[in-house]
Amino acid sequence: MTEAQISLLETCGDGAGTLRNAVTHCLNEVRALVPDTGRGTRTCGGALAVIAGIGTTAPRALHGTLLLDALTAHDIEITDSVVFPDPAALLADSNWDLALVLSPWKQEVAGLIHAHTGSAARTGVVDTLLRSGELTTGVNTNSWAAQAAMETVLGGRTPSSVLVLGAGGSSNSVALACRRAWPGAQLIGSARDATALASWAAGFGAEPVAPDGLKARFAEAAPALVVNTTTWGETDESEQQPFVFDFGELTAPGNSYFDLNNRVSALQTAALRAGMNVMSGTFMQRVTNACRAALLQADVR
Known part of the structure; x- marks a missing residue:
């Protein structure tokens, strides 16, 4: 599937403007599905909301800055x-307005x-x-x-190549973003799970490369953009084991890395x-949460 090219970056370099552009596109996707019901509850000029969460980090995320x-x-x-323990409990409860869905x-x-933006x-991913x-x-x-x-x-800049590390749900979101932003860029993925990697590559027209094949694949030029979608580095404990990829082989001065x-x-x-x-x-998390807040505030509820 070919994605329509969309750019979110403000040409003047205004980060707040880039954030607003992302929020606008996200809201428009929801507005295409949800009629204007005007059911938001307002008090003292603000909105009241019950927020739910599911996932390993949900307790922290719900109270995070x-x-x-x-x-x-x-x-x-x-x-x-x-916080709910599983999807069944979350979906059975009718009291919340918005829910964070985490890994x-x-x-x-x-x-x-049944209703998806x-x-x-x-992507097959709901957050x-x-x-x-x-x-x-x-x-x-x-x-x-x-x-x-x-x-x-x-x-x-438009990257000549983007290397995505990992083949979990987040890699799908990153792949879609790459295809929208730079349809002509080479999209390459690498992960330990060969089956998941092959499925990801087929879904986004990408090239799968096993971890032990990265050095040869990028022998002539390192990837212009490397994206880590794995949880290695999320905590001190995650770094106790060696990273599965030889990261030094992927770096180059002036290129970019997004974690x-x-x-x-x-x-x-x-x-x-x-x-x-x-x-x-x-x-990325600030943009994600700005989208969530805007969904609660906007007349899509």
């Missing part, structure tokens, strides 16, 4: 936040609901659920957020030392 900052900016007050549930939840349907009356809509904010981050770290993990990891440090342009996952 990145989400709370976005809600405050949109004048939204959380009346309650609830390892993003792909499973996508298969349990275009990005959610294309946010929005309630509108009896309708529950699966939203993929991550593809827009990842695209905003990648365009920003590249500074408006979906917020924590400043060993890989990010290595990329900086190599003279690369580096971005952690923090900007």
